[in-house]
Amino acid sequence: MISSGARPCFLIVFIVMTYGFNILWPYQCAFAQTPTKRPGLCLFDSLYPSAKLYAVEPKFQKLLSTHLPIPLKSDPEAFSTIPVVVHIIHNGGTENISNAQIERQIAILNEDFGKLSGTPGEGKGVDTHVRFCLAKLDPFGRCTDGIVRINTPLTNHQPADRSALKNLSFWNPARYLNIYVVRTISGEVGGYASFPYAPPDEDGVVVRHHLFGDSGTAAASGGRTLTHEVGHWLGLYHTFSAGCGQDTCTEGDFVCDTPPVAAPNYSCNLNSNSCSNDLPNLPDQVRNYMDYTPDDCKNMFTPGQKNRIAATLKGVRSLIVSASNLALTGCDSAYVRPLMCPVAADFITLTTQVCSGTKVYFMDRSLNTATSWEWSFPGGTPAFSILPNPTVTYDTPGSFSAELIASNGNGSDTLQLNNYILVSKPQIGLHLPFMVNFDDGAFPSQGIGVNNPDFNIGWELDTLAAHSLPYSVSIDNLQNLNYGTRDELVLPALDLSSTRVGNNLMLNFWWAYARSDPNYSDQLIVQISKDCGANYSNIWSKSGDDLATGPTQTTPFVPNSTQWNKASVRLFQYKTEQHLQIRFVNVTDGGNRLYLDDIQINDGIPTASKEPQNLNLPLQLIPNPAQEQVFVHGKDNWREPIYCKVYDGFGRLLRDFGMLTAPVLDLIGLPAGLLLVRFESTGRIATFRLIKGS
Ligand SMILES: [Ca+2]
Ligand SMILES: [Ca+2]
Ligand SMILES: [Ca+2]
Ligand SMILES: [Ca+2]
Ligand SMILES: [Zn+2]
Incomplete structure (x- = not known):
């Protein structure tokens, strides 16, 4: 196996506003082929307050205390099987990798998580008792090889645009691990994963095709990018997360038996020992899948990491490994898939609501390898197509259906979507x-x-x-x-x-x-x-x-x-x-x-405007800062009615005084600090920053 050089990483942080609190989801991480401009980017988790980065960690600790040591001690033979769907997001190039390459990658996942003897995954670590299964039944119960292929320029992926991939194809993340394979990820990133407790619509893993598996376009790879990313998906931090820290159990990666690591290791130096606060002072575990060492260096998860994975699967991801889900996805031993699944017609466009005259790009996503296509587009031009991914123009407003008959040597299948394309006349602006x-x-x-x-x-x-x-x-x-x-x-x-x-x-x-x-x-x-x-x-x-x-x-x-x-x-x-x-x-x-x-x-020509002109009213606020009252000096010299509103520093209206009758504003009840006081009269405005003392 060939190592692929230095592998800096990329960490995406996703903040959700929930009831006024910032919850920060670590989205980690990635191998890249060449150094990014910010090789330290993955030190992010040490640069930010641990209270934010580890916002979900208390939930893990609760899971760990609730569910362990059941999976390890009393039920050592229990295995958890995770159904997987692989979405190949390609644009007709080599990134449209073969089924064989995909199957090799799933096999590598099982070698690594299972510490299978005789494979590169047989290291000094443990068998996590987690296994992966390419789904055999799709969300509609149809026979499938667990692979979806879509032809789109979105194969050049921007991590900022995570939702774009999910819009193309996304199987229920509570029942399938969604893995996306793309041509490129911006910033030379190799892949990234969602963390448990992240929003369900963000769930999944994205990997570049040339790091996916160890054959075909990934012949130079060991296929461990996915092992590492799925480690994150199952709740593991980097071994170097937050650096050495002090306590080696309740900080860093929150795993006691992985020695603390100061910063990512990029080479397989077995003597590297970047932290000395561990007792005994052990070398960095450069062979751990959750460091950044080359694929042919890494070969182990520890018992402590297995505990975290087990807690994730007993808790936040329990449905996906349940017996009922294995039956639904065809991943239980009772299901025997036919040798050839029949073709299942499916398609999608990202623009279902358009203005008349707009082009709509339809993408085939039929399961089980369609080889010919017959499309019907009522209301569209062309009205019929035999291309796999046709572009259709809709000139007339209305609601239109679209139909695909997908076929291969094994049969054919029809999908008709009614009222799928809504064409409207553009509103005049x-x-x-x-x-x-x-x-x-x-x-x-x-x-x-x-x-x-x-x-x-x-x-x-x-x-x-x-x-x-x-x-x-x-x-x-x-x-x-x-x-x-x-x-x-x-x-x-x-x-x-x-x-x-x-x-x-x-x-x-x-x-x-x-x-x-x-x-x-x-x-x-x-x-x-x-x-x-x-x-x-x-x-x-x-x-x-x-x-x-x-x-x-x-x-x-x-x-x-x-x-x-x-x-x-x-x-x-x-x-x-x-x-x-x-x-x-x-x-x-x-x-x-x-x-x-x-x-x-x-158009450069001045127009008379009825909008208030931003001309000052000859007013003053005295005193400023003020306590309970402030005088509006100049009010009595102005003949027209003056209206007054008070806003806070965020522009939120606090009080509407309406038309002023006296040259004084009562400030009682308004918050201390910066207030914005705005007067308006006959098209003139004056705005003041008033400091209210407490
Ligand atoms: Ca934003
Ligand atoms: Ca540790
Ligand atoms: Ca050490
Ligand atoms: Ca302005
Ligand atoms: Zn990572």
Whole structure:
């Protein structure tokens, strides 16, 4: 077996907002063929407060105390079998690996988890008593080889886009271990896995094809990437998790019999001893599957790791190994699969709701190797196809079915999906000019949408800095550590044909940004869609020094009034579009804060606006800071009615004073700290930052 060199790793952290608490799911980890730009990235788990990284660890400890030592001591012969489905996400290249290569990988999993004698998995560790079975029955009870193949460019996988793979094909994760094989993973990552207790729709493992198994396209691999990733999926941390620490049982990987390790081992140095707080002081266990040593070095799980795996399978993943599930998936010994499963027709498209005129890409995902296809697309062009993966255009609004007859030498099968494609006439967008300055303190509003696919850090109203006071929107990439994830600010659909001239049709906006490190570069991309959001193209993009408007700093960037830049993008070529969509996309690299303000789309001709102009009212708040009352100096000199609202530092309305009758605001009952006081009168606005003492 050939080792594949240094293998840095990649760790994705997925934060879910639940009832106001941050729960952080470690998504670990990966082997890569070549060093990534951040070889220390997997030290992530030692860089972050253990209270966050190990948020789910108390649940494991509870499982361990509840269920052990039953699997080890009193039931030593019990085996747990995990049904597996392998989704081959390919684009017609060599990444469409053979069934033989897939079957070898499943065999390697069983060699490693079973410490099978005579195989490379026979090391000094233990048989975990976990076995893996390529599913023989699919979720509908149909005979299957446990392999799904889908032809899509998504084979070049962005870990930030985990949901994209699940949208293509995903079997009930409570009953199957979903394994995805792809051509590439961005950042030279070799694979990654979800951790127990992660959200069910994130469950599974992703591995690059050339590390999947030890034959075919993975002939240079030992197939241990999957062993390591499934270790994570079963609840194991890296042996070097959180470094040496102090206590060797209740810290690090929470496994007593794996010696603590300071940092990933990339070579098979049996004398490596990076921590001396273990007693006796043993060398690092470089042969452990949960370190980063080469495939031909690793060959063991310890009894302590077996305990954690057993606890996972007795607890959070108990259904998947239950007798009833083995019967449902054909993985119990009673089920005998026919030599040839009949073909089972299946297909999918990722765009089932489109505007008229949009192309829809249909992907065959029939089981058991279809060799010919007969498609029917009522309402579509073409209306029939014999391609495996046809593209169909729908010109007329309506709800349409799609049908596939998939065949091979063994027979044929039909799948018809009724009302599968919904084609609508595009709504005419908002008239120009379009302007948003975020200064009403409501966000998102004015038809703006926010997409935050990882539910982590996203675009928010910003009260600390603005181009037009008092508000802008910002995204805090200092905290946005799911590297590569996108966050979108989507403008409402616009009718550009409503412009009077069009020749000077422009998108203008102001942005502010600073870097936190010369190596980290967040990105701002502006994209435009003419087909109701089905496809977007870039019209503006900046990153790194081109994006920066302030000095590099490791502290949160808060721009002053001189640190805003204006961007102007010509939209002349879109002037006939009646439903144009524009979105601002932040791609985080863990840099620093990015701000946006005063987004305008107009034809350069000034228009009379009924919106309040941001002109100051001649008012003052005295005193500031204030305690129970504050005087509105100048109120009595202003003849028109003045309305007043008070917001907190997050832009949330705290009190609406309505029309002021006296030149004084009663602050009793408002929280201490920063208050934003906003006055409005006959199209004029004044906003003040008032500090209320406690
Ligand atoms: Ca340990
Ligand atoms: Ca040691
Ligand atoms: Ca986000
Ligand atoms: Ca503003
Ligand atoms: Zn890992």
